[in-house]
């Protein structure tokens with residue numbers, strides 16, 4: 310079933326990591342489950358102590374735990390299942406990479422946007438939206 314969804318909506322999840330963006334398809338979800346679980350447990354500990362942290366970004370997971378893209382998705386999936394985080398969608402300019410808006414639901418993201426910073430026009434939604442995860446308080 311998951312595979313059908315992927316075929317219909319090609320750019321499923323994008324993670325804004327370093328300079329490049331990466332596309333992830335759940336078909337490549339061959340992940341070290343134990344590693345993902347370990348990270349989730351560690352994050353839970355952090356969440357209880359750290360009330361300032363609002364988001365768990367892909368970049369944070371990459372830097373702190375040395376996870377692959379697939380492992381990052383696995384960590385998010387587990388945390389979502391446990392009700393610890395909720396997805397947030399960020400629209401970035403394709404020209405200058407600045408954030409143009411954050412949305413709770415993918416459908417709220419404007420289909421075409423113009424950048425208020427660099428003037429780039431026709432910023433297409435699915436090509437430029439990135440997923441991030443907000444920590445539920």
Ligand SMILES: [Zn+2]
Nearest residue numbers: 402405424427
């Ligand atoms: Zn721009």
